[in-house]
Amino acid sequence: MENGTAGKAPCPLVETYKYVLLPLTYSSVFVLGLLLNGAMLWLSCCRAKEWTCTAVYLVNLAVADLLYLCSLPLLVVNYVLQDTWPFGELLCKLVRFLFYANLYGSILLLTCVSVHRFLGVCYPIRSLPYRTRRLAAVGTAASWALVLLQLLPTLVYARTGVINNHTVCYDMTSPENLSSYYPYGMALTASGFLFPFLIILVCYCLMIKSLIRTTGDTNPIGSAAQAKSIRTILLVCGLFAVCLLPFHITRTIYLFVRVYRVTDCQLFQRWSLFYKIWRPLVSLNSCINPLLYFLSGQTNRARLILELRLHKADPLARPAGNMKGTDVQRRLPPY
Template identity: 60%
Template sequence: MVSLHALLLKTPVPDQSVCEFSEDYKQIYLSLTYSIILALGLPLNGTVLWLSWRQSKRWSCATIYLVNLMVADLLYVLTLPFLITTYSLGDRWPFGELLCRLVRFLFYANLYGSILLLTCISVHRFLGVCHPLRSLPYRSRRHALLGTATTWALVVLQLLPTLFFSHTDYVDGQIICYDMTGPENFDQFFAYGIVLTLSGFVFPSSVILVCYSLMVRSLTKPGETLMRTGNAARAKSIRTILLVCGLFTLCFVPFHITRSFYLTLRFLSSQDCQLLMAASVAYKIWRPLVSLSSCLNPILYFLSVGNNTVRLFQELRGKKTRRSKSSSSIYSSNAHQSDKSWHPQICYCPGPQESCKICLAVWNRLKKN
């Protein structure tokens, strides 16, 4: 059965121009990609949340940000069975109006919530690398909780209009769920989409780019940076930079470019049906790929709190032996010798071990307050 998509141009006149093209590829491609993301994202994010819940130590700032990131991923991944069913049925939506709006809302909540939380993580890492002592009062659990609460509040406020724009409609003899909006509201959605792209993607991406540029400049300074951050902190910062940049390059940047190009062509009432078809296909190909971040974000968790995770597994298996204790002692000893200036849960301490003790003393005093 051939599924035809009528791309209505924005001028609502009786002899309205229509571009018709087949979207049969969606039934296989979207169903397959969403199934893969569901199969990977659900156990990965579920495992991270379970490990964090079982963690006996107080959550660090990084863990707070990352757990919220996993929650955003998990909420979106749980909506994928509805999308898989829909595209398997040839783009027919059998789940009603309320679930249509909720699924579209959670997609964008995951997308822009992930971007803002990654921005928080990047700023936190930047302050630890470039301003370790001056920023210490601002890198506390209280500020991390405040940052995540602010992030969720901004995401909800930004995305409330999607609950209005997304709706079901009767098209080509079947009920569909618009991932954007219907033709009658397209002009308003175009303006909203541009504002959302600037505030939810361009601005946070610029902040991340500035932070990482300054971090790279600091980390590439020989001698001074090594004394200030230590080997372990330097390696962790480099891994974070590479992974977050990879996430943006693979998932977020192509999606926003193809989406903006597609929306602009429709808004300008382009008469080039081939160009419209190419833009539509590019956007719909990258739309599920942006959800790959749900599978890659857990990697960021294991890179940031990997040592705690290994210790937790050892405790749960009940296999703490003298060897593991001695290994832990050796690790602590080596940490003081080769990485004297780094405390993994708290801050970057510049200078020798004495300066680190001062840093930890400041932190303990802040905790009491």
Template identity: 60%
Template sequence: MSMLDTNASKEQRFCKFSEDYKQVYLSLTYSIILVLGLPLNVMVLWLSWRQSKRWSCATIYLVNLMVADLLYVLTLPFLIITYSLGDRWPFGELLCRLVRFLFYTNLYGSILLLTCISVHRFLGVCHPLRSLPYRTRWHAFLGTATTWALVVLQLLPTLFFSQTDYIDGQMVCYDMTSPENFDRFFTYGMVLTLSGFVFPSLVILVCYSLMVKRLIKPGETLMRTGNAARTKSIRTILLVCGLFTVCFVPFHMTRSLYLTLRYLSSEDCQLLMVASLAYKLWRPLVSMSSCLNPILYFLSVGNNGVRLFQELRHNKVGEHPAGAKGERPRGGQIWSCATRRGSRSPSGVLLQRILY
């Protein structure tokens, strides 16, 4: 069956091209993301909840990241069913608006939370002493609360733009908006791309560039932490940059191109078809961040997280490695708000804490 692009404007309805690939491709990719993302994010949240009563800064940021992922992953069954039915939406308009809203909440919430993590880590590595008053649990909670508030305010218009309609006798849920509202959605979409993606990406790029420069050419104090700690920090930087390269950058590039061609009412059907295909191929891949974000958690906690997981599996919850009485578990101490044990000097404590 040859389907018309359900997001095409009335003026472009002469550009008919097959979208049969969506029935298989989107159903399959969303199913894979659901199967991988749901258990991974649930496990991370469970481990974070069981590992300590007093969360570190890293745990605060990462738990909020997992919550954003989980909210989106829970909407995937609706999309899987929809594309399996050939783009037919049987769930009503309310769920249509909610599913689209949660998709963008996960997308831009993840980007802003990764930005918070990057800034926090940048301050710890490049300005360890001056930034101490600002790298506290209170500031971490404030940063996550501000992030959620900004994301919700930015995305409230999607509840208006997202809606259902009948095309060829079947109900569809617009990915963007109806043809009548497209001009307004284009302006909103471009502003959202700049504020929710371009600006945070520049902040992350600057932070990580300065951090890599510092980690590659460490000073005498930084050398005390050893090569293993610096290697671990660089791996974390590469993971976040890879996440942007694979998931976020291609999605926003193809989406912006598709929006621009439609806004300019391009009569080149082949170009419009290529842009539409590229955008819809990358649209589910941006959700792969829901599967990759838990890797950031396990990379952050390292062997402590594996050890905790093994203890929980053997019903040893509440038993921690030998240490001082009352010592908090150290599994989530990356970018921690508290010092680690085992360092012989204040500066060594500080930088060992920063890098892990």
């Protein structure tokens, strides 16, 4: 029986794929995400001379990613034990909360990055008073406050239960709470994903329109800003296309089927499979988010390459690394 439906309808599900796919996926995301986000935080906190507005948002993204990554080993153990949760209800609530906090926190912070890029491309002079580190910190704090308010019900709905003598950590909530969880899940999708996604789409459409108008600009600073904006657009659009949009589509249909069409076992099996394949893949956003930092400016890539070369040549040459990193910052403009 699929955890979360045992008390509602006799629909046996074939889910043996979970015990191979999910541990492999979560383990890979944990290792790769730890390396990328760790490198980004190290460069930002130990090597960067000063933070820009974008750096404020991206460092918060990295912190959110690392908190979520710390919960993945628990999920790996859960699926290695074939959907048996040995860690108690408190950690079950924490793991579910961290997943959604990372997901919707990332979306809101990416929205802030997109609005910041939009103002810099479309209104480079008039928007200068609004593109400051202070306002970036205010935007970040507001984003986290909104995420916390959105996700407080998750701490109530997330819980453990017993199915076939195994303790499970329900993915959304227990069967008896599905009816009340459904409107909350739809409201969370609308406020946490759909509205920010529409804002990002509008910003990028206006940015593309502005970039097309200035394609013939031969100013090197203007060309660098255009390239930086194009990289941001491509990466964020790729993140939404690969991870976020398919996850929310499959999650919405899966939740509808669980609540209103659960007796249709063939339909239920199909959408359960789709949702549970995309759910671990959405965790890839923890690996893609740091790429915004490394691809957003020449300074960041040069700093990373320089540090890697210095470490390879002499792992103890920290003073030289600091001096050369500063020289690179002086030569290359901040993003």
